[in-house]
Amino acid sequence: MSKPFTPKVVTANALLEGDVVYLDQKSEWVRDLQDAEVVTDEASAELKLLEAEARGHEAVGVYLADVAVEDGMIKTTHFREAFRAKGPSNYRHGKQAELT
Amino acid sequence: MYHYNDFDRDFLAERNAQFRAQVTRRIDGSLTEDEFKPLRLMNGLYLQLHAYMLRVAIPYGTLDSAKMRQLAMIADRWDKGYGHFTTRQNIQYNWPDLRDVPDMLDALAEVGMHAIQTSGNTIRNVTADHFAGAAADEIEDPRPVAELLRQWSTDHAEFQFLPRKFKIAITGSPNDRAVTKAHDIGLRMVRNTAGEPGFEVIVGGGLGRTPMVGKVLRDFLPKADLLPYVEAIVSVSNLLGRRDNKYKARIKITVHENGLETIRDLVEERFALLKPAFEGIDQTLLAGIEAQFAAPAFTTASVAPFKDAYHHDPVFRSWVDTNITKHRNDDYAIVSISIKAHGQTPGDATSEQMRVMADLAEEFGHDELRISHEQNVILPHVHRSHLPAIHAKLKENGLATANIGLISDIIACPGMDYCALATARSIPVAQQIATRFDELKLEHEIGDLKIKISGCINACGHHHVGHIGILGLDRAGVENYQITLGGDGTETAAIGERAGPGFAYDEIVPAIERLIYAYLDLRDNEDETFLQTYRRLGLAPFKAALYPEAKANAA
Numbered sequence: 268m269s270k271p272f273t274p275k276v277v278t279a280n281a282l283l284e285g286d287v288v289y290l291d292q293k294s295e296w297v298r299d300l301q302d303a304e305v306v307t308d309e310a311s312a313e314l315k316l317l318e319a320e321a322r323g324h325e326a327v328g329v330y331l332a333d334v335a336v337e338d339g340m341i342k343t344t345h346f347r348e349a350f351r352a353k354g355p356s357n358y359r360h361g362k363q364a365e366l367t
Numbered sequence: 368m369y370h371y372n373d374f375d376r377d378f379l380a381e382r383n384a385q386f387r388a389q390v391t392r393r394i395d396g397s398l399t400e401d402e403f404k405p406l407r408l409m410n411g412l413y414l415q416l417h418a419y420m421l422r423v424a425i426p427y428g429t430l431d432s433a434k435m436r437q438l439a440m441i442a443d444r445w446d447k448g449y450g451h452f453t454t455r456q457n458i459q460y461n462w463p464d465l466r467d468v469p470d471m472l473d474a475l476a477e478v479g480m481h482a483i484q485t486s487g488n489t490i491r492n493v494t495a496d497h498f499a500g501a502a503a504d505e506i507e508d509p510r511p512v513a514e515l516l517r518q519w520s521t522d523h524a525e526f527q528f529l530p531r532k533f534k535i536a537i538t539g540s541p542n543d544r545a546v547t548k549a550h551d552i553g554l555r556m557v558r559n560t561a562g563e564p565g566f567e568v569i570v571g572g573g574l575g576r577t578p579m580v581g582k583v584l585r586d587f588l589p590k591a592d593l594l595p596y597v598e599a600i601v602s603v604s605n606l607l608g609r610r611d612n613k614y615k616a617r618i619k620i621t622v623h624e625n626g627l628e629t630i631r632d633l634v635e636e637r638f639a640l641l642k643p644a645f646e647g648i649d650q651t652l653l654a655g656i657e658a659q660f661a662a663p664a665f666t667t668a669s670v671a672p673f674k675d676a677y678h679h680d681p682v683f684r685s686w687v688d689t690n691i692t693k694h695r696n697d698d699y700a701i702v703s704i705s706i707k708a709h710g711q712t713p714g715d716a717t718s719e720q721m722r723v724m725a726d727l728a729e730e731f732g733h734d735e736l737r738i739s740h741e742q743n744v745i746l747p748h749v750h751r752s753h754l755p756a757i758h759a760k761l762k763e764n765g766l767a768t769a770n771i772g773l774i775s776d777i778i779a780c781p782g783m784d785y786c787a788l789a790t791a792r793s794i795p796v797a798q799q800i801a802t803r804f805d806e807l808k809l810e811h812e813i814g815d816l817k818i819k820i821s822g823c824i825n826a827c828g829h830h831h832v833g834h835i836g837i838l839g840l841d842r843a844g845v846e847n848y849q850i851t852l853g854g855d856g857t858e859t860a861a862i863g864e865r866a867g868p869g870f871a872y873d874e875i876v877p878a879i880e881r882l883i884y885a886y887l888d889l890r891d892n893e894d895e896t897f898l899q900t901y902r903r904l905g906l907a908p909f910k911a912a913l914y915p916e917a918k919a920n921a922a
């Protein structure tokens with residue numbers, strides 16, 4: 268039996284700044300995980316991934332990252348994605364400084 | 368110090384212009400990422416977790432004040448006001464914009480620096496003993512040879528697509544401070560029975576997935592044979608190295624699979640062909656380079672101000688006892704500036720600190736600076752009379768931490784705070800260990816101890832050769848830290864032994880604490896270092912301290 272599908276976001280790094288971006292419902296790249304579109308079925312996830320991959324002039328290294336939705340908030344489920352969404356832990360740099 | 372000639376300058380200008388055009392074509396969409404990636408990597412530009420990262424080579428770790436100030440300027444203008452010095456004596460900028468990178472490279476070229484071959488399957492920045500040219504135990508300054516290797520390896524047509532990256536380290540001292548036994552080629556200067564200097568050539572060392580201590584390929588290689596011999600080794604590796612599996616492509620695996628004897632025969636055969644082809648050109652070049660590395664004009668002055676301060680100021684005395692190394696001139700000293708104040712990120716220096724260090728080098732240090740693979744900055748030539756003034760200035764700028772060689776002088780790679788390949792963080796673990804032992808006020812009592820931390824199996828943090836090595840892993844989606852013990856990166860090199868199951872993020876510092884208390888109990892006397900105690904007693908008592916539950920369960 269295949270594993271049940273877990274919710275996902277489409278993510279990549281922006282071509283110019285290199286920072287983490289997510290795809291939103293309007294298929295635009297956004298910087299804040301909370302603005303991302305959460306995909307809940309495998310077929311549309313694959314489709315969105317393909318579409319995003321075709322936009323290599325905007326963002327690089329596209330992939331699907333696991334998330335969970337709790338109380339209307341999008342939560343990362345792996346610590347790597349948590350750091351990508353927040354920034355490094357040794358300085359208040361990156362998203363934790365830029366998104367407030 | 369070597370100064371670029373017209374050839375170096377033209378080459379760099381051309382490469383930078385090419386890259387500028389490539390960046391433009393990437394941004395306007397004419398190049399895809401697949402096309403662009405190898406081009407940016409050839410110019411040291413990585414894409415990391417949160418941003419691009421530019422890795423700039425500091426050849427054999429040598430800088431002058433002009434170069435250091437330019438690194439500071441670049442940090443201010445195009446990054447976030449700091450840089451990260453690495454175990455390969457490079458500096459990394461963590462936050463550049465793609466659009467700015469061509470300007471950064473031009474700014475580097477202004478002071479004769481670049482980012483070429485800091486990535487890719489090429490011969491990387493040649494690293495050297497950070498005390499080169501100054502150490503009391505040195506046979507000869509190895510940097511002219513390192514510069515010769517740099518010139519030869521830069522853009523070498525035959526070696527742009529090696530099976531894998533290729534790292535060379537060199538030292539002019541019998542005491543190995545350059546970790547030569549953990550490199551693809553390690554060169555350690557020795558004398559033959561006639562007293563002539565030459566090199567012990569070590570091959571096939573390396574850390575990473577399959578850590579190996581290098582093996583001696585030649586006991587004594589005359590200095591004049593160095594370049595053709597090194598070329599022979601690289602070409603044998605180029606030919607035999609496996610391209611089907613990147614984990615088996617390094618020369619350590621080639622040596623392991625083919626046997627040292629076979630490799631030796633092939634190298635000697637190739638060397639016999641190459642040597643006459645060099646026609647001594649390398650020796651002419653080397654002579655020219657050597658002239659540029661002439662020792663500075665050492666001054667003579669009274670060392671009384673030093674003695675006076677040493678006598679009266681305990682903070683200064685502690686700093687001298689910990690951070691100063693014997694210079695080959697008795698009136699001089701080698702100053703290691705710790706850029707690891709307790710709780711700071713190992714290897715990071717702010718632009719302001721870079722400028723302070725540049726000023727000190729210019730005013731008191733014959734305009735020389737070095738970056739150590741241990742991620743500190745060195746003033747290699749300081750007259751002892753200037754030490755009090757230097758210490759005062761360092762203190763004002765958070766640079767006077769007296770911890771060189773101690774438990775808080777930790778090597779840590781960027782880990783998952785920056786690195787896209789990481790499996791766990793390393794920086795905060797280093798910060799917490801340093802802060803904890805500073806609180807305990809134990810670090811001077813503990814004495815010589817090298818802790819090295821890597822955020823993944825690639826081992827940029829040299830954890831295998833740490834007396835205590837820490838490797839961060841991802842175990843089922845949580846950070847987990849594996850401890851190795853008894854590693855050694857010097858001439859008595861050894862790969863650390865795995866102590867047992869890993870520790871969670873919040874358990875690793877207490878585990879290190881237990882380990883250290885065990886050592887303090889177990890050591891014969893205050894002079895027996897952690898490594899000596901470990902070598903005397905083996906893993907068992909340390910394991911018992913690390914895993915008290917296991918002991919309790921067995922009882």
Ligand code: SF4
Nearest residue numbers: 780786789822823827
């Ligand atoms: S050891 Fe791993 S995590 Fe650390 S810098 Fe190297 S590749 Fe990145």
